[in-house]
Amino acid sequence: MADRLIRDWDAHLAHEKRRSDHTRRAYIATAERFCAFLSQHRGGAVDKAMLSALNPNDLRAYLADRRAGGLGNASAARELSALRSFLRYVGGSNAHVPAMRGPRVKKGLPRPVAPAEVMGLAQDVEDTAREGWVGARDFALLLLLYGAGLRIGEALSLTGAALPLGDTLRVTGKRGKTRIVPILPAVAKAAARYAAACPWPIDKETPLFLGARGGPLQPGVVRASVRAARRALRLPERTTPHALRHSFATHLLAGGADLRSLQELLGHASLASTQIYTAVDAAHLLDVYRSAHPRA
DSSP states (O other), X not given: OHXXXXXXXXXXXXXXXXXXXHHHHHHHHXXXXXXXXXXXXXXXXXXXXXXXXXXXXXXXXXHHHHHHTTXXXXXXXXHHHHHHHHHHHHHGGGOOOOOOOOOOOOOOOOOOOOHHHHHHHHHHHHHTOSSHHHHHHHHHHHHHHHHHOOOHHHHHTOBGGGOSXXXXXXXXXXXXXXXXXEOXXXXXXXXXXXXXXXXXOOOTTSBSSBOTTSSBOOHHHHHHHHHHHHHHTTOOTTOSHHHHHHHHHHHHHHTTOOHHHHHHHHTOSSHHHHTHHHHHHHHHHHHHHHHHOTTO
C-alpha cells in the first residue's frame, strides 16, 4: 500500500507540482525511508489509515533515528518538509499533519566567485578535457551559467533550437515558468564554437549540451569536472556550478541592478528569494573594507 501511495505522489509531484527530477528523487527517497521506519516503529503494514493517524512523536522518532545516523540540521529540515508534503498528499482535503517545529538552521550567505576565478575555472575545465569538443562544451556551459545566471538544470534542458544564441534566450525554469535572459557575446561565441566542434548532430529537438556518447549531458559530469578544476586551482569548496549563478546575481547587484530586475533575471517566484543578495553584497563590501582600511 505504501509503495502505491509513494508512486502516486511521485506522479503528482511531476505533473501537477512540476517539481524537478532532483527534488522528486529526494522527496521519494525520504518517503520510502519514512515508511520503512514506520513499519518497524509502529509495526504492521504502512497504509493510508496509519499515515493519517500519525502524531508528532512519530516524526520526532524518525528524525532522531536519522540524526543518529549523522543527518545534519539542514538535511533534517529538508526531510521534515518532504514528509509534511507527503502526508498532506496522502490525507487529501482532510489531511492531518502533525505539528512539529523543525530543527533550527543557520542561514548561510552564498559567496560569489570572482570574475577572474570564473574564467580561470572555465579555462581549466576546457584545457583538461579528454577531447577538444568536450572542453569547448564545458567552457560554453560554465560561461552560460555565469553570464546568464542559469541553474544547471535549466542550461541542460536547452535544446538545439536555441542555436544560434542571440542577444536573449528564453529559459524554462522551476515549475515550467519561462523568462527571458540576456546573452553576452562571449557566451554566444563559446556556444557556437562548441556546436561546430561537437561530433554529434545537435537538432532542434535534442539537448543542446550532449554527453560523450551523444546522449543528454548529466549534471554529475559537469560537477565532477568543476570539482577537479577547483582543486587544481586551489579555489574554495564553495566554487560549484550553482555558485556561478550566485556570482551572476551578486555582481549584477553590485553593478547597480535593482532587485525587481534581478528577480526577473533569476526566475525567483518572490522578491524575498532575491533579497538575500543584498546581504551578500553588504558582506562583500565589509570584507573589502576590513582588508583595505588601515584602521580595520
